[in-house]
Amino acid sequence: MADSPEDTIAAIATPPGFGGVGVVRISGPNTAALARAILGRLPAPRHATYAPFLGEQGETLDDGIALFFPGPRSYTGEDTLELQGHGGPVVLDLLLSRCLALGCRAARPGEFTERAFLNGRLDLAQAEAVADLIEAGSAQAARSARRALEGALSHEVNALLDALTGLRVSVEAALDFPDEDVDILREAQVQARLADLSGRIDRLIRGAAQGALLREGLRLVIAGRPNAGKSSLLNRLVRREAAIVTHIPGTTRDVLRETVSLDGLPLHLVDTAGLRESDDPVEQEGIRRAWAEIEAADAVLLVVDDALGEGEEEAAIRARLPGHLPVICVHNKIDLTGRVPGKQGGVLYLSAQDGQGVDSLREHLKAQAGFSGGEGLFLARRRHLDALTRTAGHVATARDALAVGAGPELVAEDLRLAQETLGEITGRFSSDDLLGRIFSTFCIGK
Ligand SMILES: Nc1nc2c(ncn2[C@@H]2O[C@H](COP(=O)(O)OP(=O)(O)OP(=O)(O)O)[C@@H](O)[C@H]2O)c(=O)[nH]1
Ligand SMILES: [Mg+2]
Incomplete structure (x- = not known):
């Protein structure tokens, strides 16, 4: 059976082995019913509730803290439950098995964050930053991943997407008035705005190159x-x-x-x-x-x-x-x-x-390496650099087309391509295949 967003998913979110506390995480439409079955009641939203965790026969499997986050104000955007019990592999397995017996499906790696993305809680660049923060190999990398998670890259990309939208509106207006197209383009200062856009994309490429370096090294x-x-x-x-x-x-x-x-x-x-x-x-x-x-x-x-x-x-x-x-x-x-x-x-x-x-x-x-080690860095991936470089290429083609007096339809097409390419970074235009590749590298329970 194919995975469905209607599935309620569960996973042990803490690393395997022995620890003071172990966490089982649950997300999806059936979460409230599952909470009632395991805890005997639905805990108050966003309150730490101490409770025994009950098995099928009403026996106590473990006891600990339950946290219920009703959607959409939760990490995934769905109803979620966290059960914080004792951090032993057997006791956590018992709890996870209980969730599966109650109809949950075991979560794939990264599936909680994937749902957060699909439900609009995070964009793709931020979702990647979650994994990068977890995997950060240095304090500097962790700080930069945090900045990306807070949206340092996404804000820039969204501002550029808006600028591209504005340009497309001007150029496509010229398409509707073929006799006056050159004048309309000139009046809208399309060439100057494109030059400005190129400069901003280049600056972002330099920043992303730094961030990719911090993540991947030299x-x-x-x-x-x-x-x-x-x-x-x-x-x-x-x-x-x-x-x-x-x-x-x-x-x-x-x-x-x-x-x-x-x-x-x-x-x-x-x-x-x-x-x-x-x-x-x-x-x-x-x-x-x-x-x-x-x-x-x-x-x-x-x-x-x-x-x-x-x-x-x-x-x-x-x-x-x-x-x-x-x-x-x-x-x-x-x-x-x-x-x-x-x-x-x-x-x-x-x-x-x-x-x-x-x-x-x-x-x-x-x-x-062009490494300044400054605080302003955001962690970027090669994927982001690649998308930015291709976007810069489409914008350059649009500028060339305009410079040689090509018709607005050519310029409009280049701008459409630029927008689509740039949108890959935040996931506005992303194939399922790309999403699958990104989220499969996450750890389970995140
Ligand atoms: N005085 C001095 N000797 C050095 C220095 N660096 C390396 N050596 C000596 O130079 C010799 C070769 O050093 P290696 O580091 O093995 O040189 P290599 O370039 O790796 O050599 P291959 O593996 O054969 O290509 C050794 O006897 C080293 O002790 C240095 O800065 N000063
Ligand atoms: Mg040698």
Whole structure:
């Protein structure tokens, strides 16, 4: 039987295992009847009510606090009940089984939040922020998820949607008066309003890129010729001996991954085999994997031995790097060359061995990622960035069409597409397929 919004759903909302308190959550049209069956009465709305939780024969399964939230002023927008009992897996299972016996269906992951979205309690970006807040890996990420949950992204998107609606009205008015269409468009200052819209979308893209970074982090591949000190630098950045370091060139063969937090920015470091021509099949495979990692990186840290400087080897590596990839050039082993640590002329001088200059590298990485760590951030997903970028594309096409004197019907179509694309963020225009993908990544009971 397919899931229906008419189902009353139930789930254990606290994590599996033992705890002081465990919560079973119920939502849907049958909630009040279920409360009467389990509690013997309907608790007063939004009041903590102590009660025994009764089994089928009237026996006490557990006792605790019941909270009844009548819809629509509840998390899901429906009648909901929370039963807070003792936090043991068996006792919670008994309570959940009782709910299922009374006709509830076990909730899918994220189904409570999905219902909140379907009932208009949250928009899609806010619903995603609920999951992001739960999964936040740092205090900064948690604060930013909170801002998204409060609607920082949604407000901006809605303001842009309104502006797009206003523009569509003007352009579509011109459609009704084909003889005067150019004048109408000029009078309505469509071109200027489109330019303004482009600027606002670009600003939002920059903010969302920051937010996506905070959520997903920066993938940084450490590359360079053998013995430059790549593994030593990884160890220095993660503050432990994660990688094997020896004086023998060609020590690292496998790809090694470590994640550290730079003031809340997740930095995913990848140490790779030194890049050079080699006849050794094991080393060749390591080098092949190193290049595969570089292809997928957000940025590359090119490590150079300062005593040797950049030579033909580095020139060959640079020539093969993907053109769009940012390269951060680091000269290592300055404890041997006596160079001053820090940034000079686009190069970062440091010593992985004694640590001088490494703080400058950390600062540089944050700046490189465009990470300000400011309070104004909202947590965004790649999905949001992607939708914003496509919206910017439609607006740009509309501006081009207008500039070459194309008819209003072309401009109107581009604006319609822009509005539809932008609406994907808050869920105004979203396919069931997209919704399914988003909510299935939630935890059960949320
Ligand atoms: N003096 C000095 N030696 C260093 C420094 N960094 C690394 N080394 C030494 O350089 C040698 C190579 O270091 P690794 O970190 O293994 O170099 P790698 O680039 O990972 O080398 P492969 O894995 O072979 O590609 C080791 O003997 C390190 O102790 C440094 O800052 N100063
Ligand atoms: Mg190494």
